[in-house]
Amino acid sequence: MSGDDELSSAIELIGVARQAYAGDKTALGVLEALEQRLTDPLRLAIAGIVKAGKSTLLNGILGEQIAPTDAGECTKVVTWYRYSQTPSITVHPSGRPAQRLPIRRTKGALVIDLGEMSADDVERIDVWWPAPALKSLILIDTPGIASISQDISARSLSFLTPEDAPSEADAIVYLLRHLHPSDLGFLAAFRDTAVGASQSVNAVAVLSRADEIGSGRIDSLLSASKVALRYERDGELASLALGVIPVAGLLAEGARTLRETEFNALRELANLDRQTRERLLVSADRFVRPVEG
Numbered sequence: 001m002s003g004d005d006e007l008s009s010a011i012e013l014i015g016v017a018r019q020a021y022a023g024d025k026t027a028l029g030v031l032e033a034l035e036q037r038l039t040d041p042l043r044l045a046i047a048g049i050v051k052a053g054k055s056t057l058l059n060g061i062l063g064e065q066i067a068p069t070d071a072g073e074c075t076k077v078v079t080w081y082r083y084s085q086t087p088s089i090t091v092h093p094s095g096r097p098a099q100r101l102p103i104r105r106t107k108g109a110l111v112i113d114l115g116e117m118s119a120d121d122v123e124r125i126d127v128w129w130p131a132p133a134l135k136s137l138i139l140i141d142t143p144g145i146a147s148i149s150q151d152i153s154a155r156s157l158s159f160l161t162p163e164d165a166p167s168e169a170d171a172i173v174y175l176l177r178h179l180h181p182s183d184l185g186f187l188a189a190f191r192d193t194a195v196g197a198s199q200s201v202n203a204v205a206v207l208s209r210a211d212e213i214g215s216g217r218i219d220s221l222l223s224a225s226k227v228a229l230r231y232e233r234d235g236e237l238a239s240l241a242l243g244v245i246p247v248a249g250l251l252a253e254g255a256r257t258l259r260e261t262e263f264n265a266l267r268e269l270a271n272l273d274r275q276t277r278e279r280l281l282v283s284a285d286r287f288v289r290p291v292e293g
C-alpha cells in the first residue's frame, strides 16, 4: 500500500468513527484533531538546550528573521510557524481566549511582545507566515531542554514527550553542542512517545554553532564534521537519530537574509590582502578597533 493509500484509508476510518461517535462531543473533538493532523504538513519541532541556536536555525530554514533569538520572554514558549498568505500572530494564554498580536519588526527581525503576560501564562504562540518553506512543513520552535531553568525545560518536555499521549511533533531536529547524557535521555524519550513508536527513528541530530568548534579557527567547519562523525558512530546516539549534521545556523540565517550593503562589505573584506583580513577576523573587538598609526 502506498503512503497516499494509507492516508486516505486512515481518513476514511476517521469518517466511520465519526458516525459511530456522533453524540459524543469529546470523541468528536479528538477525531477532528486526528484528521487535521493527517491532512496538515509534517510537524517538525526544533529542540535542544537553551542557546543551542534553535531559533537561528529556524530562521535560516525560512530565510527570514521571524523566530526571536536570544532570551526574551516569548522564547520560553512553544511557538508554531505555519503557512498563510497573510501574516498574523496569535497568543494562546492558558485557560483564556486567544489574542492577536500586532506585527512589528525591529532591524528586520519580527518582534513577538507578550506585554504583561509571562511565559508561564501562555500555552503556545501561533505564527502564520507567507514563507514558501512552510507550505510543506510546520515548524515548531521549542524552549530549551535541560536548561538551568527547570520550568522552561518541563514545558518543552511535556509538549514533545507527553506521558499519556503521542508527541505533538512528527519529527524533531535536535541541536546539541557537546554530547551529554541528557541529550541521549531526551532522544530516547522522544523515540518512545513518537507516533509509530519503536518502528522508526524520527530525529535528526545537529551539531550546532559549528563555526565555534575548535575555538572558531578558520578550519572550524572541518573540525565540526569530524566531531559530528564521531558522535554519529557513538553506539547510543546511532540508534536514536538518523545522523549528526554539523550546522552553523547563524551563517545560514546571515546568508539567506543578506542585504546589499552587507554583501558589499563582504566583497570589500574579500578584496583585502590575506594578512590584513586575517588580522581583522581574529575577534569582533579587533574588527571594530581603529587601525593604529
Ligand SMILES: Nc1nc2c(ncn2[C@@H]2O[C@H](COP(=O)(O)OP(=O)(O)O)[C@@H](O)[C@H]2O)c(=O)[nH]1
Pocket (backbone or CB within 6 Å): 048, 049, 050, 051, 052, 053, 054, 055, 056, 057, 068, 069, 070, 071, 144, 208, 209, 210, 211, 212, 247, 248, 249, 250, 251
Ligand atoms: N557563532 C554562532 N552563533 C550562533 C549560531 N547560531 C546561533 N548563534 C547565537 O547563539 C545565540 C542563541 O541563539 P538562539 O537561536 O536564540 O538559540 P536558542 O535558545 O537555541 O533558540 C544567539 O546570540 C545567536 O546569534 C551559530 O551557528 N554560530
Ligand SMILES: [Mg+2]
Pocket (backbone or CB within 6 Å): 054, 055, 056, 068, 069, 070, 075, 141, 142, 143
Ligand atoms: Mg530560541
